[in-house]
Amino acid sequence: MLGRMMYQPLLISSLIEHAARYHGDTPIISKNTDGSMSSTDWAAVAENAKRFANALQALGLEQSDRVATIAWNNHRHLESWYAISGSGLVCHTINPRLFPEQLIFIINDAQDRVVIFDKTFLPLIVGVKQHLPQVEHFICLDAPDDAVREKLPEVQFYDDLIAAQSKTFDWPELDENMASSLCYTSGTTGNPKGVLYSHRSTLLHSYGISLPDSLNLSAKDVMLPVVPMFHVNAWGTPYAAAMVGSTLVLPGPGLDGASLVQLIDNYKVTVALGVPTIWQGLLAAAKQSGSTLESMNRNVVGGSACPPAMLKTFKEQYNCDTIHAWGMTETSPLGSANQLKAKHELLSPEEKTQLRLSQGRPPFGVDLRLASAEKGTDLLPRDGQTTGNLQIKGHWIIERYFGKEESALTSDGWFDTGDIASLNSDGFLHISDRSKDLIKSGGEWISSVELENLAMCHPEIAMAAVIAASHPKWDERPVVIAMKVPDSQLTENELLDYYADKVAKWQIPDKVIFVDSIPLSGTGKMLKKDLREQYGQVLMEAPV
CATH class of the missing domain: 3.40.50.12780 (ANL, N-terminal domain)
Structure with missing residues (x-):
């Protein structure tokens, strides 16, 4: 019936x-290409x-x-x-x-x-x-x-x-x-x-990202999508903004930190969305100008892992909650967002911060699971420790690529994301790395993301990428490619010593290479492929 x-x-x-x-x-504020x-x-x-x-x-x-x-x-x-x-x-x-x-x-x-x-x-x-x-x-x-x-x-x-x-x-x-x-x-x-x-997937995704446990969007918000409209449809925010009636502040081509600070302060932005490299520029500009970013109560970080130091700075210096989210083009993109549950209010501030560093949990509409990297079809426990291939299914997840007849899914209907991750019993997701960026040293895996986050915690590091470099004995070893803050005198040994009490000794990188810039993709992600091509053989020239 x-x-x-x-x-x-x-x-x-x-x-x-x-x-x-x-x-x-409800206003739609827009910065034009000529700056007006x-x-x-x-x-x-x-x-x-x-x-x-x-x-x-x-x-x-x-x-x-x-x-x-x-x-x-x-x-x-x-x-x-x-x-x-x-x-x-x-x-x-x-x-x-x-x-x-x-x-x-x-x-x-x-x-x-x-x-x-x-x-x-x-x-x-x-x-x-x-x-x-x-x-x-x-x-x-x-x-x-x-x-x-x-x-x-x-x-x-x-x-x-x-x-x-x-x-x-x-x-x-x-x-x-x-x-x-x-x-x-x-x-x-x-x-x-x-x-x-599809229209259906887009509407359901708009509902999904608007939920309180996702981005918590409403007609009270003044939203600044710094993430470009050509990057997975600005993460779906122009659709969700119409659904809930948010004010939109559209930044045009001015995505530098000073321009964003000005927009936030002038138009009382409450929520802004972008990749970590954008927020690094914003924080530097806010510090230089003396802005307190008073109106902004939350920002959304996606595209790459959020460095712990960035999350801490937003909260402690600007009273701004950071929503760590995860997704990809094939997932529309929302796959998870980090909002705490009622029981987490009992945690200490340090425990809450640690939980917020994960990519959060899936909203209704998608489901996540872990599959064995070795056997492919074996499912792994959601114990917060075991890592495996992250797979996803749901109402706004790809079924096949445009122009392709073959399915993009596993035999039982899940999409393999290419990420290595763990899940806990509440569904909180922790991305260890992209499978192609993991470092296999002497048969053991090392997370490049973890080493990058630690480097970013150093006050004299502006940006850092960790790559797998070929090694004559251990197959691969981690190498840090880092940009220093202006006027820093930090040395290679000082940065390597910074890792000493934070990771196992065998995970400490073999080398640091300081550079003036790190190549970024059109969506602000570090181009590790380019870095591997440039520096991937640097350890082969050194003595074993």
């Missing part, structure tokens, strides 16, 4: 309709989304056609998102920091018919245009500009397009399982792979 309840498909268009109807006057600020609201975003949906329809696009966006976090980009997905097209967000060859591959693989871009990326567009035979339209997310038209004669301008269209548009009632957006993995090994989200 079926239930006797209404059925309405879970559609992205319902998010913007809800935001316009019940949170229409714009202020709009959810009602205007919804109106412009409808205008742009009409414009896309006038271009002859059909349902499920892909529309690429190469843009920063700003209000026009936000409007285009809702126009594209809401009208039945697929919003394909592209990381502008990719190598041109990867960008060309991604656009052609997705068969994008339209490319929407911020003016700042005009040189990139001009450089790759001749290699994109399937792209029919280029739309600049700015007002008309003769300088842009001179270099790209066929360009159309967003402001012109929406000005010529009606603000009335009937969102189609789509199948909720239709594709809504497309993101590609970082492609550190081989070509990037597409992850195709």
Whole structure:
């Protein structure tokens, strides 16, 4: 017997309709590419989304056609998102920091018919245009500009397009399982792979990240998504913000610490989201300016493990709780978020801090398990100690990659994340490392993440990466690649001595290499593959 309840498909268009109807006057603050600020609201975003949906329809696009966006976090980009997905097209967000060859591959693989871009990326567009035979339209997310038209004669301008269209548009009632957006993995090994989200998965993910035990989002929040909209859809926050009616502060291209401090203080941001490298810059800028980041009560750290020193600084110096979260492109991305349970209120401050350093526990909608790295199918206990291959399943988890027929799952329907982790009985997740970044020394495993976190606790280290370097006797040994804070006189031996009472003697790195910079991916993650290529043989030149 079926239930006797209404059925309405879970559609992205319902998010913007809800935001316009019940949170229409809630501000959307946006920093433009020229540094100026714009202020709009959810009602205007919804109106412009409808205008742009009409414009896309006038271009002859059909349902499920892909529309690429190469843009920063700003209000026009936000409007285009809702126009594209809401009208039945697929919003394909592209990381502008990719190598041109990867960008060309991604656009052609997705068969994008339209490319929407911020003016700042005009040189990139001009450089790759001749290699994109399937792209029919280029739309600049700015007002008309003769300088842009001179270099790209066929360009159309967003402001012109929406000005010529009606603000009335009937969102189609789509199948909720239709594709809504497309993101590609970082492609550190081989070509990037597409992850195709549905309206249903996106709506359920929006519920999931809004829950109190996840990011705890509400209409009271002023949200600053520093994580770019091209990085797993800004972790889903533009959708969740519409669902709950949050104010959005969109930072545009200014992701340096000083710019972020200014936005937080000027617009009273309550929650901000980004990767650890972003927060390092923010903390340095706040210290230099004397800002207390008074309005911000929590920040979300994802993309890489949060250094313990960073979590401590946010709490003790800025009274800001850090929510350590974990996820990946294939998981939409939320897989877990660190919120304590009632029983944890009895813990000491030190015990709470230790628990907060884990990646947290899964919300309803996803499940986690550990499989044996050796046997693959054997499941491991959730005892907080045993480590294994982390696998996940749920409502917003990938089933297969875009354009691929073969399943991306195990034989019993779980996605193997490539992470090595432990789980405790409450579901708290502790990522030991990416399987490809673990260091196997004399048959024993060493976590590069643990050694990196310890290095980051040293007051004279600004950033650190630990890699596996080949060793003639032990197969692999850890090597620290570190950036010192300005004016530091720290020596290699002093940093190695810092490890002495913190890890087993055999886990202490063999060498420290001080560098001026560490290569980062387009999403702010350290490129250990590049570091291994550069420094992976450094111990082979030394005596055994």
